[in-house]
Amino acid sequence: MSAALGFALAAAVVVVAAILVVRSRNLVRAVLWLALALLGTAALYALLDAPFLAGVQVLTYIGGVVTLMIFGVMVTGRHTGAVAEIDRAGSLRGLLVAGGFLALVGGAILSTDLSGPPPPPPPTTAELARSLLDEYLLPFEVTSLLLLAAVIGAVVLARRRDPGLAGEPKSALPSLSSEGSLR
Amino acid sequence: MNTPGTPELLGLLALLAPAAAALVLGVVPWLRRSGGAAAVVAIAGSTVALVAAVAVLAQRAGGGPDVLWTVSWLEAGGRGLARVGVRLDGVSVPMLAVVTFVALAVQVYSVAYMHAETARSYGRYFAYHALFLFSMNLLVLAPNLLQAFAGWELVGVTSYLLIGFHFDRPSAARAAVKAFWMTKLADMGFLFALLLLYTAGGSFEWTASLRPAVAGAVTALLFIAVVGKSAQFPLHIWLPDAMEGPTPVSALLHAATMVAAGVYLVVRADPLFAQAPATREVMLFLGAGTAAFAALLALVQTDIKRMLAFSTCSQLGFMVAALGAGSAFAGFFHLGTHAFFKALLFLAAGSVIHAVHSNELSQMGGLRRRMPLTTVVFAIGALSLAGIPGFAGFASKDTVIGAVEGQGGGVPYFLLLGTAFVTALYMGRALLRAFFGPPCAAAAHAHEPPLSMTAPLVLLAIPSVLAGLLGGWLARSVGAEYHLHLAPTPVLAAALSLAGLLLAVALFRQGRPAPLAAFLERADRASLVDRSWALLYRQVLIRVADVSRWVDRYLVDGLMNGIGWSTLETGSAVRPVQTGRMRDYVFAVMVGALLLAWIGGFR
Amino acid sequence: MMLRELLLLAALLFSIGIYGVLTRRHAVAVLLSIELMANAANVAFVAFATLRGGPGEVLVLFSLAITVSEVAVGLALVMLLHRRYGDTVLDLAQEAKG
Numbered sequence: 101m102s103a104a105l106g107f108a109l110a111a112a113v114v115v116v117a118a119i120l121v122v123r124s125r126n127l128v129r130a131v132l133w134l135a136l137a138l139l140g141t142a143a144l145y146a147l148l149d150a151p152f153l154a155g156v157q158v159l160t161y162i163g164g165v166v167t168l169m170i171f172g173v174m175v176t177g178r179h180t181g182a183v184a185e186i187d188r189a190g191s192l193r194g195l196l197v198a199g200g201f202l203a204l205v206g207g208a209i210l211s212t213d214l215s216g217p218p219p220p221p222p223p224t225t226a227e228l229a230r231s232l233l234d235e236y237l238l239p240f241e242v243t244s245l246l247l248l249a250a251v252i253g254a255v256v257l258a259r260r261r262d263p264g265l266a267g268e269p270k271s272a273l274p275s276l277s278s279e280g281s282l283r
Numbered sequence: 284m285n286t287p288g289t290p291e292l293l294g295l296l297a298l299l300a301p302a303a304a305a306l307v308l309g310v311v312p313w314l315r316r317s318g319g320a321a322a323v324v325a326i327a328g329s330t331v332a333l334v335a336a337v338a339v340l341a342q343r344a345g346g347g348p349d350v351l352w353t354v355s356w357l358e359a360g361g362r363g364l365a366r367v368g369v370r371l372d373g374v375s376v377p378m379l380a381v382v383t384f385v386a387l388a389v390q391v392y393s394v395a396y397m398h399a400e401t402a403r404s405y406g407r408y409f410a411y412h413a414l415f416l417f418s419m420n421l422l423v424l425a426p427n428l429l430q431a432f433a434g435w436e437l438v439g440v441t442s443y444l445l446i447g448f449h450f451d452r453p454s455a456a457r458a459a460v461k462a463f464w465m466t467k468l469a470d471m472g473f474l475f476a477l478l479l480l481y482t483a484g485g486s487f488e489w490t491a492s493l494r495p496a497v498a499g500a501v502t503a504l505l506f507i508a509v510v511g512k513s514a515q516f517p518l519h520i521w522l523p524d525a526m527e528g529p530t531p532v533s534a535l536l537h538a539a540t541m542v543a544a545g546v547y548l549v550v551r552a553d554p555l556f557a558q559a560p561a562t563r564e565v566m567l568f569l570g571a572g573t574a575a576f577a578a579l580l581a582l583v584q585t586d587i588k589r590m591l592a593f594s595t596c597s598q599l600g601f602m603v604a605a606l607g608a609g610s611a612f613a614g615f616f617h618l619g620t621h622a623f624f625k626a627l628l629f630l631a632a633g634s635v636i637h638a639v640h641s642n643e644l645s646q647m648g649g650l651r652r653r654m655p656l657t658t659v660v661f662a663i664g665a666l667s668l669a670g671i672p673g674f675a676g677f678a679s680k681d682t683v684i685g686a687v688e689g690q691g692g693g694v695p696y697f698l699l700l701g702t703a704f705v706t707a708l709y710m711g712r713a714l715l716r717a718f719f720g721p722p723c724a725a726a727a728h729a730h731e732p733p734l735s736m737t738a739p740l741v742l743l744a745i746p747s748v749l750a751g752l753l754g755g756w757l758a759r760s761v762g763a764e765y766h767l768h769l770a771p772t773p774v775l776a777a778a779l780s781l782a783g784l785l786l787a788v789a790l791f792r793q794g795r796p797a798p799l800a801a802f803l804e805r806a807d808r809a810s811l812v813d814r815s816w817a818l819l820y821r822q823v824l825i826r827v828a829d830v831s832r833w834v835d836r837y838l839v840d841g842l843m844n845g846i847g848w849s850t851l852e853t854g855s856a857v858r859p860v861q862t863g864r865m866r867d868y869v870f871a872v873m874v875g876a877l878l879l880a881w882i883g884g885f886r
Numbered sequence: 887m888m889l890r891e892l893l894l895l896a897a898l899l900f901s902i903g904i905y906g907v908l909t910r911r912h913a914v915a916v917l918l919s920i921e922l923m924a925n926a927a928n929v930a931f932v933a934f935a936t937l938r939g940g941p942g943e944v945l946v947l948f949s950l951a952i953t954v955s956e957v958a959v960g961l962a963l964v965m966l967l968h969r970r971y972g973d974t975v976l977d978l979a980q981e982a983k984g
Contacts, residue, residue, distance in 0.1 A: 107888070111895050118899055118922050122906030127914060134918050141925055148936040153946055157928075160950055165921065165957050172914045172961045176968045193870055194908035200877050202901040204884065209893045219939040228943060236944055243951045250955030257962035260969075870908055 106147050114140035127173045135166045152225040290342055291352035294369035294424055296335040297379060301416035304328030308410035315410055318402030325409035326390050329416055333383040339371055340380050343760075349373070353426050365487070367433075370426040373760035374550060374615070378423050381619050382540050385626050386416050388739035389535040392630050395735045396531055396637070408448060408529070415441040419540055423547065427487040428480065431548060432473055435512070438541045439466050445536060446528040455527040462521040465816070469511020469518055476504035490554045498558035505552065506562055513545030513599045516573040520813045522596055526588040530636060533588060534629030538595050539622035546602040546618050550761075553611040567607030567687065571695035571702075574600030578705040582712070583803040586642045587632050590713060594668065595625060597702060601683050604695055610686035612763035617679040619757065620667070620750045624676055627743040628664040631657050634736060635717055638729040644713065649722030653729045658718045660740045665714045667747045669707035670780040677780070678751030681773045682765070688772055704779040708797060711787025720791070892933035899926035913964045917957065924953045 117137035124130040138161045145154040223231070232240050304324050308315045315321050339347075353368030390412055397408055418441055422434025440463075447459030477487065480501050484491040493501065509515070514522040525537050536542070549556060549566075556563060574597045581593035598621050605613035634657050639646050651658040667676035680703065687695045731737060758765035790797060797803075899922060906919025928946045935942025 107891075111891075115895070115898060115902075118902045121918055121922060122902055122909065122915075127912060130915060130918055134921060137922065138925060141929060144929065145932055148932055150932055150936060150943055153932060153943055156947065156950065160954060161921075161925075164954060168957055168961055169914060169918065172917070172964050175965060176914065190866065190909045190911075194905040197870065197873050197877060197908060198901040198905040200881075201873075201904055202897055204877065204880055205897040205900070206894060208884065209890060209897060214889045214893075216938050219937055222936055223943060228947075231941075231944055232947070236941075236948075239948055243948055246955055247951060250958050254958040254962040257959065258965045866908065866911075873904065873908070 103147065107144070110140050110143040110147060113137075114144070128170070131166060131169045131173060134169070135162050138162050138166070149222045152228060290339055290347060290350045290371055291369060293335040293339045293342075294350065294352070294371050294379075297332040297339075297383065298369060298417065298420045298424060300331035300335070301325075301328040301413045301420065305410060305413035305417055308406065308413060315406035316403045318405040321406030321409045322390075322394055325413040326387070326394075328413050329383065329387045329390055332416060332420065333380075333387050336376070336379045336383045339376055343371075343373075343376055351426055365429045366427065367430050368426050369424040371424070373762065375423055377619065377757060377760060378547060378615075379420065381622050382419055382423060383416070385539045385622055385743070386412070386419070386535055388743055389531045389626065389630070392534075392633070392736050392739040393529075393531040395733050396633060397529065404448075408445075411441055411444050411448070412535075415445070415536065415541075419544070422544055425551075427489065428477060428552070429487040431551070432477060435473060435508070435544060435548075436470065438536070438544060439463065439470070439512075442466075442525070442536050442541055445532040446525045448528055448532065452527070458521075458524040458527040462525050464820070465518055465521045466511045469508045472504040472507030472511075476501045476508070479504065489552055493555070493558060495558065498555060499561050502552075502556050502559040502562040503565075505548065505555075506566060509545035509549060509603070510569070511545075512548075513542050513603065514596050515569055515600060515603060516576060517812050517816075519573065519577065519596050520810070520816060523589045523592040526586070526592050530588065530629060530633035533592070534626045534633070537592065538625040538629055542595060542599060543602075543618050543622065546599065546606065546614055549603075549606045550611045550615045550618075556606070556611075557609075563607045563609060564691065565607070566603050567691050567695050568604075570600045570603030570605070570607055571687065571691075571698040572600070573597070574604065574702045575698045575705070576600075578702045578709065579799070579803055580807055582705060582709045582797050583800055583807055585644055587636070587644055587647075587713060587717070588629075588642050590644075590709065591625070591628055591632060594706070594709070597706065598625070598668070601680065601699065601702070604699060605683040605686045608687040608690045608695070610682075610763070612758055612761050612765065613679075613682040613686040615761060616754055616757055616765075617683050619753075620675040620679040620747070623743055623750055624664040624667040624674075624747040627660060627740060627747055628668065630736075630740055630743065631661040631664060634732045634740070635661075637732065639723060639725040641725075644716045646725070647717040647723050648720050649718070649726050650729055651718040652722070653726060654718075654731050656731055656737055657740070660744045661718065662714060663744045663747050665710040669710045669784060670703050670776060671707075671784070672777045672780075674748055675746065675750035677777065678754050681776050682754065684776050685770075685772050700776060700779055703776055704783040707780040707783025708787050711784045712791065712797065715787060715791040889933055889937045892937075893930060896926045896930040896933065899923075899929065913967055914961075917960050917964070920960075921953070921957070924949065 114137050117133045117140060120133040121130050121137060124133055138157060142154040142157040142162075145151075145157060304327065308321055308324055314324065349370075349372040351368070351370045353366035355363050355365075356367045357363075357365040390409070393408065393412070397405055400408065415438060418434050418437035420434075422431050422438060425431035425434060443459045443463040446462055447456050449455045450459075479497065480487060480491060480493075483497040483501075484493050511518045522537060522542070526533055528537070577593045577596035577600060581590050581597060584590035584593060598617070602614040602617050602621070605611075605617065634654070635647060635650060636642055638650065638654065641647075663674070667674035670677045670680040684696065684699050684703070687699060689696070754765050903919045903921075903923030903926060906922060907916055910916050910919060928949055931942040931946045931949065933942075934940055935946075
């Protein structure tokens with residue numbers, strides 16, 4: 101009974117926060133709403149007997165991603181609360197497609213028989229760790245490669261032009277003409 | 284079976300030697316532009332052709348057989364459609380000999396006559412001559428109607444090129460176009476005849492056998508082409524205008540050979556025409572009518588070349604009438620003799636024109652003292668044309684009149700007899716006016732032309748007298764009969780010719796004009812036929828052409844342009860889809876994915 | 887039973903994320919919306935793993951790693967965008983315009 105209540109609460113928090121993320125005019129607030137949504141999700145994971153994941157969620161998502169987003173907002177100078185506009189036409193299109201998707205998937209979910217055998221007990225953290233190095237060794241290694249590539253890529257992309265150095269680093273974008281157009 | 288033997292080779296030689304000369308002159312510009320050398324090449328080609336023709340003639344005289352040698356040229360669906368080659372028989376061989384002989388004489392004459400031209404023009408002239416001889420031989424030696432058509436069209440082209448030789452003269456250019464357009468119009472008949480012949484008869488042979496209705500249609504269509512090419516009424520008016528070309532050209536093309544091609548065609552296709560008595564009837568009357576009509580107009584011409592042109596019309600009418608009467612031999616005989624004496628007359632006239640620097644008879648007179656040779660040969664030609672007994676023209680003309688006797692209710696017969704009288708009259712007039720009587724202004728320093736011009740004249744004069752003796756041989760060659768005996772018709776004809784001549788002398792002595800001169804002169808000036816054709820051309824043909832051009836420009840081109848334009852417009856209209864904005868592209872991708880999922884979900 | 891509701895929740899979250907991607911003009915806002923979408927997928931994974939067994943939890947770990955990489959690179963691009971155009975409204979980058 102209390103479990104159901106917990107679920108309902110967590111779910112509500114996540115949904116409300118999500119909506120606020122996409123509708124908030126102030127970017128900083130939007131980021132913070134995202135943080136709340138992710139927190140709610142972590143609560144859900146905990147309720148679903150996946151405590152390790154809940155912890156990882158908090159650490160990486162909220163601790164890492166949200167922080168990055170804040171940085172992004174700061175760097176791009178929109179932290180003064182300047183308005184991040186939403187336009188009307190895009191709003192309609194978004195509603196249409198989002199609604200369409202929801203209808204489609206929701207319909208699929210509702211019309212599927214989801215009953216099944218009772219599940220085995222959820223894996224412990226130790227078991228998770230072991231499987232990472234056992235069945236999922238290859239994806240594990242590939243993912244580490246992916247992370248490496250992302251790091252290097254992000255660094256290269258975000259480098260600033262620095263004329264002081266010999267062999268001057270170039271910006272990653274191809275050079276534009278004075279108009280800022282390639283045509 | 285298809286490797287050529289000696290006669291075939293000779294025939295091919297007659298065909299290909301002038302072709303080679305024309306090709307060389309066409310392809311090697313510096314040779315053509317060097318003037319004299321071009322003349323040598325052309326004359327060499329013609330000489331070879333003549334030698335070959337004479338050799339074939341000799342062979343046949345010694346009892347050689349008819350020869351047919353062809354190669355397949357066009358095939359359709361595995362079946363032979365067209366063959367080209369040479370056919371040497373009793374009709375084509377004499378014709379070949381006549382054509383090459385006259386052509387060579389004219390070309391030699393031209394060497395001196397055209398000397399005033401620039402080297403480039405001179406070479407161009409001889410190149411055209413070589414092309415013409417090849418084309419004419421292609422027609423003469425044709426084994427079927429298709430090759431004959433090719434030769435027919437080609438001589439039309441060379442005629443255009445040579446009439447308009449001095450193309451910087453507007454009158455010459457116009458005359459060339461007029462000749463080409465009128466004969467082209469008539470050639471439609473030939474084309475349709477070919478189509479009909481093939482679809483109904485299955486081949487292009489001279490000897491096709493057809494149903495009566497088809498034979499009538501085919502021969503009628505062919506005759507339309509003959510009317511054009513041989514300048515019969517009402518398509519005769521291009522011929523007097525064609526005199527704008529150099530005089531040797533008038534002699535060769537528009538007297539002896541090209542215009543006679545129409546007659547030759549009918550002689551060749553005699554088996555076809557024998558199946559169409561209705562067409563023959565028309566030919567009989569049209570030929571006789573043209574003969575009379577043209578002779579009367581010749582009587583009042585002041586330009587010596589125009590007079591000879593009308594005379595040619597008239598004599599061709601004789602030939603056509605003979606063919607209409609069913610005697611291909613008579614027409615052919617007259618064709619041969621006419622070639623000699625008409626060419627002779629033109630060339631001699633050329634000498635006279637050269638001496639007095641004018642074509643007008645009024646500017647001539649008393650030339651016999653300073654140009655005796657020219658006088659004699661002109662007289663020979665004139666007497667032969669007038670049909671005075673003892674000359675070749677008498678024999679052939681008499682054969683013609685004899686052939687039409689008793690046909691068509693006697694009308695053509697009397698027409699032709701009357702024409703014989705008028706012919707003698709106008710030739711006498713010309714002869715006396717030019718060479719006798721008080722000397723004209725230029726007579727004082729007139730002189731005989733050089734040997735290269737007088738030799739051809741003499742060479743043409745000989746057959747103008749003696750060719751009549753070959754009547755029997757020619758008749759046997761074409762498979763007809765020929766007897767020259769004392770009968771009312773030849774006597775009557777001879778008498779009329781002499782009478783005409785005497786009347787000419789009498790009138791001339793007194794300086795009086797010919798009878799009916801005033802009326803005829805007015806008719807000549809009115810040139811009703813000419814004006815009618817001009818009207819037709821301007822009001823009908825040009826208008827139809829304008830409509831056609833409008834359709835082509837606005838409908839056909841418009842369609843094409845419209846397709847292009849609409850493509851571009853569509854492109855421009857569709858362009859805004861590529862906004863360059865990421866959000867729009869994401870939207871598109873999502874919508875697409877959604878649609879796919881939705882559709883997939885419903886399967 | 888729970889599974890159905892959880893999946894519906896995931897679908898709802900995902901839709902909200904779609905709405906955000908299509909609607910927002912600022913680049914970072916779009917990234918936030920993408921985050922929502924990825925998060926929704928993770929919820930579905932965990933739901934299945936807990937209620938029906940399977941590799942869901944491990945997959946969430948991988949999903950996290952991938953998402954994090956994508957955010958890093960995405961923010962680098964945002965910085966480039968800002969530098970080039972002086973603003974981060976995505977509509978500015980119109981080089982693909984036809």
